[in-house]
Amino acid sequence: DAGVIQSPRHEVTEMGQEVTLRCKPISGHNSLFWYRQTMMRGLELLIYFNNNVPIDDSGMPEDRFSAKMPNASFSTLKIQPSEPRDSAVYFCASRPPPAFGSGTRLTVV
Amino acid sequence: GIQVEQSPPDLILQEGANSTLRCNFSDSVNNLQWFHQNPWGQLINLFYIPSGTKQNGRLSATTVATERYSLLYISSSQTTDSGVYFCAVEYNQGGKLIFGQGTELSVKP
Numbered sequence: 501d502a503g504v505i506q507s508p509r510h511e512v513t514e515m516g517q518e519v520t521l522r523c524k525p526i527s528g529h530n531s532l533f534w535y536r537q538t539m540m541r542g543l544e545l546l547i548y549f550n551n552n553v554p555i556d557d558s559g560m561p562e563d564r565f566s567a568k569m570p571n572a573s574f575s576t577l578k579i580q581p582s583e584p585r586d587s588a589v590y591f592c593a594s595r596p597p598p599a600f601g602s603g604t605r606l607t608v609v
Numbered sequence: 610g611i612q613v614e615q616s617p618p619d620l621i622l623q624e625g626a627n628s629t630l631r632c633n634f635s636d637s638v639n640n641l642q643w644f645h646q647n648p649w650g651q652l653i654n655l656f657y658i659p660s661g662t663k664q665n666g667r668l669s670a671t672t673v674a675t676e677r678y679s680l681l682y683i684s685s686s687q688t689t690d691s692g693v694y695f696c697a698v699e700y701n702q703g704g705k706l707i708f709g710q711g712t713e714l715s716v717k718p
Contacts, residue, residue: 531704543695543708555703589650595704598642600652 504601506592512607518580521604524573525594533593534567534577537603543591549575582608611636611700615709622686622716630681630712632696640699641672642706643681647692655681655694686716 505524513519525532533548547557549569557567564583569575579586587608592601612635622628632641643655656663656670658679663670667686672679683690693713697706 533705535706542710543697545705545707548703548705550703556705591652593706597657598654598704598706600644600654602651605650 504592504594504599506590506601506604508604509602510605510607512609513582515583515608516581517608518578519582519586519606519608521577521590521592521606523575523577523592523601525575525592526599527573529594529596529599530572531595532569532575533595534575535591535593537589537591538587546577546590579606582606584608611638611698611707613696613698613707613709615694615696615712617712618710619713620715622714624686624688624716624718626686626716627682627684628686628714630683630694630696630714632679632681632709634677634679634696634698636677636700638674638677638698638700641679642697642699643670643679644695644697645690645692646695646711652695683714686714688716688718690714691716 507522531550534546537543546559547567552569567577589603589605591603614633616631640659645653658670658672660674667684669682693711695711696709
């Protein structure tokens with residue numbers, strides 16, 4: 501199994517632009533999670549899905565952030581418009597058992 | 610919400626030394642995981658350990674759920690052990706993880 505696959509690995513964008521992060525979970529996993537890692541706040545959960553249905557989005561910072569899971573093998577996290585404070589590493593994870601992707605390092609300038 | 614505290618925040622070791630990292634949590638949990646984040650940012654799952662003791666090579670972990678703590682032991686440390694070690698707890702059935710702030714380990718040759 502290739503594990504959880506995230507793309508892109510790195511993204512640099514200008515403030516105000518739309519950013520889309522992608523995740524392919526491990527086949528057969530029925531839960532998918534988006535986490536964000538920053539120096540100030542550490543690793544925090546943004547949203548998670550169970551059987552493609554969003555269960556808890558209380559960690560999504562504001563309306564500029566949205567996430568979808570159109571099918572069991574694909575999820576996106578979108579930021580529109582992006583701001584410099586969104587710069588972070590975004591991890592996708594699926595389970596069971598728990599497995600993390602390699603992350604997307606986002607820089608908004 | 611549940612609190613996860615790790616100690617020490619930083620640790621510097623000479624190669625070959627042993628160390629113990631601690632994770633305290635404020636409420637009953639369904640599960641606990643230890644991760645190593647390597648210098649490239651990848652999160653590697655080390656142990657999935659709700660209770661008891663597990664060993665994997667030079668690493669071992671013990672969780673005492675009734676006393677709400679877990680310990681990660683690193684023996685005969687190597688420079689490749691450097692990085693940040695995170696403890697994360699799962700406290701509901703959804704599988705979402707609450708992370709501690711991590712212990713940054715630096716092993717010197």
